[in-house]
Amino acid sequence: MLPIGGSALLALSVAFWGINFPLAQLVVAEVPPLEAAAGRFLIAALVMVAVQRIRGLPVPILRHARSLGTIGVLGIAGFNLLFFFGLQRTSPVNGALIMATNPLVTALMAGALLGERLSVRQMLALPLAMAGVAAVVLGGGAQMTVSSGDALMLAANLVWAGYNVAVRRLMPAGDALTNTTVLMVWSALALGVVALASGESFTMPGPVAGASLLIVALAGTAWLHLL
Numbered sequence: 517m518l519p520i521g522g523s524a525l526l527a528l529s530v531a532f533w534g535i536n537f538p539l540a541q542l543v544v545a546e547v548p549p550l551e552a553a554a555g556r557f558l559i560a561a562l563v564m565v566a567v568q569r570i571r572g573l574p575v576p577i578l579r580h581a582r583s584l585g586t587i588g589v590l591g592i593a594g595f596n597l598l599f600f601f602g603l604q605r606t607s608p609v610n611g612a613l614i615m616a617t618n619p620l621v622t623a624l625m626a627g628a629l630l631g632e633r634l635s636v637r638q639m640l641a642l643p644l645a646m647a648g649v650a651a652v653v654l655g656g657g658a659q660m661t662v663s664s665g666d667a668l669m670l671a672a673n674l675v676w677a678g679y680n681v682a683v684r685r686l687m688p689a690g691d692a693l694t695n696t697t698v699l700m701v702w703s704a705l706a707l708g709v710v711a712l713a714s715g716e717s718f719t720m721p722g723p724v725a726g727a728s729l730l731i732v733a734l735a736g737t738a739w740l741h742l743l
Contacts, residue, residue, distance in 0.1 A: 529740055536736040537608035537615075539728040540600060546725035548716045549600035554707040556596065559733035561704040564697040575697050583686040584695060588702030591679025596707065598672035606665025614669045615676070617646070622677040629681055 543552045568575050603611055620642050626632040634642075687695060721729060 532735040532739055534612065536732055537603065537612045539732050539736070541603045541608050542728040543721065543725045543732065544600055544604045547719050547721050547729070548714075549597065549604055550707070550711040550714050550716060551719060552729065553593075553596040553600045554704070554711040555729055556733045556737060557592070557700060557704040557707050559730065560737040561697075561700040563734065563738040564693075564700045568694065568697050571693075573691070573694055575701060576694070577698055577701055579698070580688040580695075581702075583688055584698045585702045587679065587682050587686055588699040589706040591675065591682060592699060592703035593706040593710075595672050595675045595679060596703070597710070598668050598675060602665045602668030602672055604665065606663055606669060610663075610666055611669045614666065614673055618673050618676055618680075621673055622680045625674075625677045625681050626684070630684065 540552070547555070565575050599611075623632070623634055624642070627634055
């Protein structure tokens with residue numbers, strides 16, 4: 517059992533993860549998804565680098581560049597692009613419920629790629645979770661169609677599961693926070709390049725979108741990676 521302090525931190529982390537969805541939708545209501553994703557990780561990466569400097573440690577971005585760059589670009593950057601584009605086309609509730617199945621999707625992927633065995637509890641929970649997602653994305657209608665936003669969130673779910681599995685296989689040994697900081701920097705660079713290459717004009721967020729982006733970057737991103 518976690519101590520009270522640990523339980524409080526865990527509950528706070530769950531709350532911060534949950535607010536990502538409604539706040540991110542407020543952001544993409546005013547800011548293009550590419551800019552929103554890049555802005556989120558630029559802010560978060562700067563915070564992580566500042567924490568590293570306070571700890572008196574470097575940010576060796578070129579060390580293990582192949583493994584950390586691959587994880588960061590494909591996992592974190594890829595996920596966030598799908599996440600923001602998805603929330604532009606679906607509701608935060610749908611997005612949150614789809615992503616809630618990620619631990620099970622990760623377990624399935626780890627079983628397929630790493631040979632890890634599912635527990636009995638996971639095997640029992642899987643059909644219930646998948647049925648719940650199907651009910652959400654299909655909406656109970658006779659047309660049995662999936663919206664483009666829900667499809668993007670499903671893809672984001674798969675990419676994030678792949679990231680979780682890749683971390684187990686590719687994450688180099690060493691200080692966890694240092695590795696995470698390098699991952700964040702690679703992700704911010706990748707998202708920034710994609711945003712600039714897209715040719716989209718920069719949109720200055722208004723007070724609501726700007727505050728929402730800052731909260732998502734600090735509470736929903738940097739905080740979760742610092743734990």
